[in-house]
Amino acid sequence: MWHTTLFLLVVGSIDAGIVEGSATHGPGSAAPTLAIAGLWLVALGTATAAAASERQLRRQKVDLASLSAMVARLDTSDGAEEIPGILLEELCATFGFERGVVLASPEGDLRVLAATDHVPREALAPGLDPLIERVWTDRAPRLVREIDPAIDPRLGALFPGSRNLLVVPLFHEGGHALGAVVVERGGTTSGLRRWVVSMVAQFVAHAALALHNAWLTEDREAQLETIRGLERQLRAHNLELEVKVAERTEELRETIQHLQDVDEQRRRLLAHVVQAAEEERRRIANDIHDDPVQKMVVLKMRLELLAKANPDLPELDDARDAVLGTIRSMRHMLFDLRPPILDEEGLGPALRYFLDNSEIDAAWAVEDELDTEPSTQTRVILYRIAQEALTNARKHAHADEISVKLQDRDGGVWMGIADDGVGYTPEGSVVAEPGHLGIAAMRERAEMAGGWCTLRSLPGAGTTLEVWLPMEEEADQHMPTVDEGEDVAMAVSPMRIDRIA
Numbered sequence: 205m206w207h208t209t210l211f212l213l214v215v216g217s218i219d220a221g222i223v224e225g226s227a228t229h230g231p232g233s234a235a236p237t238l239a240i241a242g243l244w245l246v247a248l249g250t251a252t253a254a255a256a257s258e259r260q261l262r263r264q265k266v267d268l269a270s271l272s273a274m275v276a277r278l279d280t281s282d283g284a285e286e287i288p289g290i291l292l293e294e295l296c297a298t299f300g301f302e303r304g305v306v307l308a309s310p311e312g313d314l315r316v317l318a319a320t321d322h323v324p325r326e327a328l329a330p331g332l333d334p335l336i337e338r339v340w341t342d343r344a345p346r347l348v349r350e351i352d353p354a355i356d357p358r359l360g361a362l363f364p365g366s367r368n369l370l371v372v373p374l375f376h377e378g379g380h381a382l383g384a385v386v387v388e389r390g391g392t393t394s395g396l397r398r399w400v401v402s403m404v405a406q407f408v409a410h411a412a413l414a415l416h417n418a419w420l421t422e423d424r425e426a427q428l429e430t431i432r433g434l435e436r437q438l439r440a441h442n443l444e445l446e447v448k449v450a451e452r453t454e455e456l457r458e459t460i461q462h463l464q465d466v467d468e469q470r471r472r473l474l475a476h477v478v479q480a481a482e483e484e485r486r487r488i489a490n491d492i493h494d495d496p497v498q499k500m501v502v503l504k505m506r507l508e509l510l511a512k513a514n515p516d517l518p519e520l521d522d523a524r525d526a527v528l529g530t531i532r533s534m535r536h537m538l539f540d541l542r543p544p545i546l547d548e549e550g551l552g553p554a555l556r557y558f559l560d561n562s563e564i565d566a567a568w569a570v571e572d573e574l575d576t577e578p579s580t581q582t583r584v585i586l587y588r589i590a591q592e593a594l595t596n597a598r599k600h601a602h603a604d605e606i607s608v609k610l611q612d613r614d615g616g617v618w619m620g621i622a623d624d625g626v627g628y629t630p631e632g633s634v635v636a637e638p639g640h641l642g643i644a645a646m647r648e649r650a651e652m653a654g655g656w657c658t659l660r661s662l663p664g665a666g667t668t669l670e671v672w673l674p675m676e677e678e679a680d681q682h683m684p685t686v687d688e689g690e691d692v693a694m695a696v697s698p699m700r701i702d703r704i705a
């Protein structure tokens with residue numbers, strides 16, 4: 205405008221003679237006017253071009269502002285669901301597109317994620333149109349004047365009667381194709397400014413990034429949710445297991461308690477049986493001593509008197525010898541039934557006495573290191589076990605040496621009996637061989653008393669027996685002790701029998 209005003213002013217000044225024209229030109233010459241008109245035209249052209257680029261710059265500024273507004277919306281969006289809609293809205297609002305669609309899916313197939321009105325979303329059939337494939341291969345937007353449904357049936361169905369479409373590939377930055385955005389400008393004029401195409405591509409690239417990230421986040425969240433679900437299941441399962449374990453533990457505890465009760469009863473019963481057997485042995489010993497032995501002694505004395513009175517009858521001496529032999533056998537029997545030395549002198553001396561009288565060929569030694577003598581019951585049990593082990597050594601081992609050791613150990617009494625005989629292979633089974641009850645009985649007796657009994661043997665390497673019994677308080681014995689049953693003890697004492705004999 206100011207150019208034109210300036211031009212008119214200059215022309216007016218020349219006409220009025222205010223401004224002098226060229227000296228060579230006379231008044232009324234048109235040359236200066238033409239020169240000025242030329243200059244004016246140049247100035248006008250320059251000004252128009254400047255105005256146009258200024259408008260374009262302003263326009264671009266607006267587009268860029270829209271782009272950053274869309275990025276801000278994408279950033280605050282609620283997830284992948286919203287992003288395609290935001291993209292389409294912004295594209296249409298910024299560039300004036302009439303129709304548009306966003307085709308993509310996390311699984312790689314194309315689905316309509318967002319569409320403007322007048323786009324029949326349900327029209328999209330599975331598959332890929334060549335046009336989409338082309339933009340994917342080129343990785344660049346493509347302008348299409350109209351869609352030929354015969355070539356691109358899916359896009360044709362989405363955009364019936366389309367005009368001037370821009371197809372932009374949706375790529376994860378530097379990665380794989382996610383889908384495509386198709387927008388329609390409509391109208392009759394074809395083509396789009398390069399700036400618009402590149403700006404649309406920018407919008408789409410930002411949205412692609414946001415979409416990809418949102419899908420990743422959703423995927424992670426889904427995985428996290430699955431993990432959380434599994435964790436919940438695991439915790440519930442754990443809880444269930446813990447309850448079950450607690451129940452089973454309780455059941456087990458009750459069962460163990462029950463077994464312990466049964467075992468305790470069994471032990472008490474066995475103890476009772478053993479004690480009863482011992483008492484019975486003692487009673488029988490007393491009876492044998494009080495009656496048959498006394499009578500035999502009397503008989504022997506009478507025979508001696510008769511032999512003195514009838515020296516001519518040597519048969520009386522034979523009869524006396526026979527009676528003496530019977531008395532000796534009875535003495536052995538009495539000792540086996542209940543060795544009085546066990547009560548009178550203790551376990552060590554009783555074992556020495558047993559070995560002395562047991563016709564064992566091997567050399568033997570008894571090392572008694574006990575500080576205190578065990579209770580009567582413990583003594584009897586250990587004596588019976590030793591009796592069986594030493595009898596086994598005599599019967600089976602063919603040993604050169606047998607050693608017996610007695611020690612105080614771990615609050616109880618430990619007894620070890622070892623021979624260097626032929627040895628054998630002990631059976632792993634706890635069930636005794638029929639007719640061979642000695643070892644089983646040893647174990648039973650030890651366990652009955654709350655102790656243990658082990659037997660180690662190898663063919664050619666001898667046999668070692670170890671027994672441990674807890675030290676028991678002296679129980680209220682039903683069997684008479686030496687003090688309280690002096691008569692009985694004396695009666696069954698081998699010394700007493702010797703004296704009588």
Ligand SMILES: Nc1ncnc2c1ncn2[C@@H]1O[C@H](COP(=O)(O)OP(=O)(O)OP(=O)(O)O)[C@@H](O)[C@H]1O
Pocket residue numbers: 596597599600601623625626627628639640641642643644667
């Ligand atoms: N000290 C040993 N040396 C070698 N073999 C042995 C010894 N002690 C036991 N045995 C072997 O173990 C077997 C079982 O012994 P166990 O005392 O149970 O029965 P037994 O002595 O045969 O019969 P019993 O029932 O009269 O004791 C014996 O037959 C013998 O073969």
Ligand SMILES: [Mg+2]
Pocket residue numbers: 592595596641642643
């Ligand atoms: Mg035996």
